[in-house]
Amino acid sequence: MYKKYFLIFLFFIFINISYSTSFSSCTTLSSGTWELNSSLTQSGGNCIEITGDNVILDCQNNNITGDGTGIGIYVTGDYANVSNCNIFNFNLGVQPFTSSNNTFSFNGVHNNLYGFSLTSSSSSNTLISNTAKNNSRGIYSASNSNQSLMSNILLNNADGIYLSTGYNHSLISNIFTNNSNGITLLSGSNNILINNSISDSDSVAVSIVSSSNNILISNNLINNNQGVSFSSAENNILTENTILNNSVLNLMFFAFSGGPYTNLIYDNDLGNISKISSNDWSFFENQFNLSTQGNRYLNESFSIGTFCFDPDNCDYSAIFSPLISPEINFSSTTSSLPFGSVLISMLLLFSFFIIY
Numbered sequence: 001m002y003k004k005y006f007l008i009f010l011f012f013i014f015i016n017i018s019y020s021t022s023f024s025s026c027t028t029l030s031s032g033t034w035e036l037n038s039s040l041t042q043s044g045g046n047c048i049e050i051t052g053d054n055v056i057l058d059c060q061n062n063n064i065t066g067d068g069t070g071i072g073i074y075v076t077g078d079y080a081n082v083s084n085c086n087i088f089n090f091n092l093g094v095q096p097f098t099s100s101n102n103t104f105s106f107n108g109v110h111n112n113l114y115g116f117s118l119t120s121s122s123s124s125n126t127l128i129s130n131t132a133k134n135n136s137r138g139i140y141s142a143s144n145s146n147q148s149l150m151s152n153i154l155l156n157n158a159d160g161i162y163l164s165t166g167y168n169h170s171l172i173s174n175i176f177t178n179n180s181n182g183i184t185l186l187s188g189s190n191n192i193l194i195n196n197s198i199s200d201s202d203s204v205a206v207s208i209v210s211s212s213n214n215i216l217i218s219n220n221l222i223n224n225n226q227g228v229s230f231s232s233a234e235n236n237i238l239t240e241n242t243i244l245n246n247s248v249l250n251l252m253f254f255a256f257s258g259g260p261y262t263n264l265i266y267d268n269d270l271g272n273i274s275k276i277s278s279n280d281w282s283f284f285e286n287q288f289n290l291s292t293q294g295n296r297y298l299n300e301s302f303s304i305g306t307f308c309f310d311p312d313n314c315d316y317s318a319i320f321s322p323l324i325s326p327e328i329n330f331s332s333t334t335s336s337l338p339f340g341s342v343l344i345s346m347l348l349l350f351s352f353f354i355i356y
């Protein structure tokens with residue numbers, strides 16, 4: 001009796017086992033589960049093409065090396081799962097093309113033009129625990145939505161992650177080191193950046209360009225050339241971030257034209273207040289507190305001509321007269337003097353100097 005049930009149990013286990021097929025050359029995979037059992041070299045064209053849905057590919061940490069052209073792994077099916085592949089020296093390391101709901105994990109993309117290229121309506125892909133090194137762009141996504149980029153490592157790329165004209169992307173717990181630029185959001189909206197660590201960027205850790213309604217929370221941007229750059233960006237939220245020790249600026253606000261541009265910036269560690277700058281008066285439309293919660297700054301001495309921009313953290317005399325150094329508090333308080341009154345007072349003061 002028990003033997004009968006045991007045999008039935010073994011039968012169900014047997015029929016549910018997913019067997020994999022090994023291969024050792026560049027090929028097209030249309031279905032099934034596959035394991036690469038040797039490293040591959042490709043001269044011209046694409047190496048591995050995944051054309052069907054639900055294909056599983058495990059490269060078992062083998063290398064796929066190109067000649068600077070073509071694509072290492074080209075995916076046109078949906079719901080693919082690609083892991084443990086090391087891809088070198090292609091034009092594009094990995095490209096889903098009109099392909100969605102794929103998962104790419106524990107892969108390495110190195111010395112390609114683009115490591116991962118997510119374009120042409122390829123949405124809802126997940127990239128987790130991949131390493132992109134020495135590419136022009138580590139991860140590039142354009143004209144799509146709902147990409148999940150988590151726990152990836154970006155090293156020595158010109159651009160770590162570059163998102164263009166996309167929305168609803170999630171960038172969570174990625175690590176960036178020694179890239180020229182860490183993260184770029186260009187003409188995108190409703191993206192969220194959480195708990196990313198960006199250091200030693202030659203240019204900017206996070207660039208937000210002509211983008212709106214993005215949220216940056218609990219990111220660490222330390223020891224870069226610049227921390228966060230807002231360029232004609234509006235309605236973005238910056239909160240609970242640490243933006244310190246960047247060599248030129250911690251925050252930069254730049255307006256190409258138009259405006260005013262309003263962003264909400266509160267409950268951040270922003271370092272030296274003199275490392276916050278703008279090229280335009282529309283900068284003053286930004287809100288540096290939420291209710292009574294402002295930002296935290298380092299106390300420091302100011303040179304003549306520096307004025308305080310954050311009325312909830314600085315002495316108002318610093319706004320009225322640039323020759324007086326502001327008093328900066330670690331714990332923020334909300335002043336009873338409306339910000340509009342400050343601007344009126346500045347105009348009156350300016351008029352006074354004109355008259356006399």
